[in-house]
Amino acid sequence: MFDPDDLAKIRAAKREWEEETLEPTIERFGERKETFTTDTSGPELDRVYTPDDVADLDYDADLGLPGAEPYTRGVYPTMHRGRLWTMRQYAGMGTARETNERFRYLIDQGSSGLSMAFDLPTQKGYDSDAGMAAGEVGKAGVAIDSLRDMEVVFDGIPLDEVSTSMTINAPAAVLLAMYVAIGDQQGVDRDKLRGTIQNDILKEYIARNLYIYPPEPSMRLITDIFEFCAEEVPNFNTISISGYHIREAGSTAAQEIAFTLADGIAYVEAALDAGLAVDDFAPQLSFFFNAHNNVLEEVAKFRAARRLWAGIMDERFGADNPKSKQLKFHAQTGGSTLTAQQVENNVVRVAYQAMAAVLGGAQSLHTNGKDEALSLPTEESVRTALRTQQILAHESGVADTIDPLGGSYAVESLTDEIEAEARDLLEEIDDRGGMRPAVESGWVKRQIQDVAFERQREIEAGERVVVGVNKYQVDEEPEADIEAVDPEDERRQQERLRAVKDERDDEAVEAALSDIRAAAAGEENLLPPIVEAVKAYATVGEISDVLREEFGEYRPAV
Structure with a gap:
């Protein structure tokens, strides 16, 4: 060049x-110091960058133009000039009614997409009256026991007019089935349903531990969702392959994209092994990344991820459909960067992280509330977080030019460095037999833990400044307005669950659960019988228990 x-x-x-x-x-x-590195002890930063740092750059092969391979500069020709990113705000209050009220408020405030958080019992496949659910009902998100709860959540919200993202993994098939059932109730054609289901179980074994079944049957559930959606719900993203939680656990930027894309490779391989054609399901794959503090590193990370995925789908899997090669991603600002000290500082952190996501070409974005280090966000902080996105979109100018940092010697050099480091990690994962063996052996988790330990050491030693935590502290903190969950919500949710069980047709439920058991024992796609079961008001826990009996529960190696 x-x-x-x-x-x-x-x-x-x-x-x-x-x-x-x-x-x-x-x-x-x-x-100021001897060496400068990026946000997560990644590449050492040069003092100044020149064309010599990108001397090997091939414009056509490495950059190209937006909407053209290798998609470094964006997956669509017009990017945010044509359509702004979907502005999502994560919501999931203690009860279905409260969640419905928050969703309606966000829509009224200009949110263009809904993002649904579930409480821990739902995420683990337990009903609210289960012993394992005690004390956790409605705490980390909304409690969903049956289709009745989903009916309340989406009361007055037409599913053909919104896009909904659901952060659910182990019981993802059940929650997707409920969403499809709500669409059927509303008379919405299934091909009009839009949204994303996280459905990324491999990262649960790595970073979050909210798994139920062993990897092999979990992968079967995922590929069944791929097949079902390709035929029935073609505009719904079947998986959000998540680097977000990998980064939250402490990884570097390069590890985040390497381990995420390695998970993606494993899902594609599983789908191919199940007999699916790559171009039938790959266009519905989506990704979920973290937007962390170092703006230049984050922009470079997103660009490197797009370029890597295009090459993987082309070279490794022979995809022909351009949509199969386009890495489309949702971003969320970094929850682990939020501080309980001086919570107002989090507004600034979130704004810069959101800007990095926009500059990096995100398709949708969630901005954290300033108080999320303390509790569920208040309505005021959610509004501020949404306004942050709207100011970026309409006042900052960062959405008016596609890939505006493209061509920057520093950004192009960082993009190359992060891509090269991620490629090395992907090669090592291949040498270990693929992502599943690398996860099951604990190797992936150890790589992340080593980085997290070193970063914490740097913070405690004062080598890495966290404003308000280890530098620029204040003696007293003002009392925060914290969103609280009513302790009576758990009892009331259990009463609603009992009412559903009293009113439903028990014979229809047993027949539907028996169909799920038969499908699990055989090779039939599990989604159709699960859809029928949720329509009969079988609960999340009942369906999950049938699958527990057939598949077993995962116990990690010590």
């Missing part, structure tokens, strides 16, 4: 600058 003679002149000029200008300045004034 650059003339060799011009590069030689640039190198010579830089050497002269270093000797005559830089060194005397450093001798007199010094620099």
Whole structure:
């Protein structure tokens, strides 16, 4: 891309600058520290970047144009000039009614997509009256026991007018079935349903531990969802392959995209092994990344991920459909970067992280509330978080030019470095037999834990500044307005569950559960019988228990 003679002149000029200008300045004034790295101890940053740092850049092969391979500059030709990213705000209050009220409020405030959080019992496949659910009902999100709860959540919300993202993994098939059932009740054609289900079980074994079944049957559930949606719900993203929680657990940016794409490879391989054609399901794959603090590193990370995935789908899997090669992703600002100290500082952190996601070409975005280090976000903090996105969209100008940092010597160099590090990790995973063996052996988790330990050591030693935590502290904190869950919600939810069980047709429920058991024992796709079961008001716990009996429960190796 650059003339060799011009590069030689640039190198010579830089050497002269270093000797005559830089060194005397450093001798007199010094620099703030000996080395500078990115947000997560990633690549060491050069003092200044020049064309020499990107001398090997091939514009067509490495960058191209938006909407064209290798998609480094974006997956769509017009990106945010054509359509702004979907503005989601994570919501899931203690009860279905409260969640419905929050959803309606967000729509009224201009949110263009809903994002649904579930409580821990729902995420683990337990009903609210289960012993394992005690004390956790409605705490981390909304409690969903049966289709009746989903009816309340989406009361007055037409599913053909909203896009809904559901953060659910082990029981993802059950919650997707409920969403399809609500659409059927509303008379919405299934091909009009839009949204995303997280459905990423491999990262649960790595980072979050909210799994139920062993990896093999879990992968079967995922591929059954791929097949069902390709035929029945073609505009619903069947999986959100998540690097977000990997980064929250402490990974570097390169580890985040490497382990996420390795999970993606494993899901594609599982679907192919199940007899699906790559171009039938790959266009419905989506990704979920973290937007962390270092703006340049995050922009480079998103660009590197797109380029890597396009190459993987082309070279490894022979995808022909361009949509199969396009890495479409949702981003959420970094929950682990939020501090309980001086919570107002989190507004600033979230704004810069959101800007990095927009500059990096996100398709949808969630911005955290400033108080989420303390509790569920209040209505006021949710509104501020949404306004942050709206100001970025309409006032900042960052959405008006596609890939505006493209061509920056620093960003292009960082993109190459992060991609190269991620490629090395992907090769090591291949050498270990693929992502499933790498996960089951504990190797992936150890890589993340090593980085997390070193980062915490740096913070405690004061080598890494966290404003308000280890520097610029204040003596007193103002009392925060914290959103609280009513302790009576658990009892009331259990009463609603009993009412559903009293009113439903028990014979229809037993017949539907028997059909699920038969499908699980055989090779039939599990989604159709699960849809019929939820329509009969079988509960999340009852369906999950049938699958527990057939598949067993996962116990990690010590």
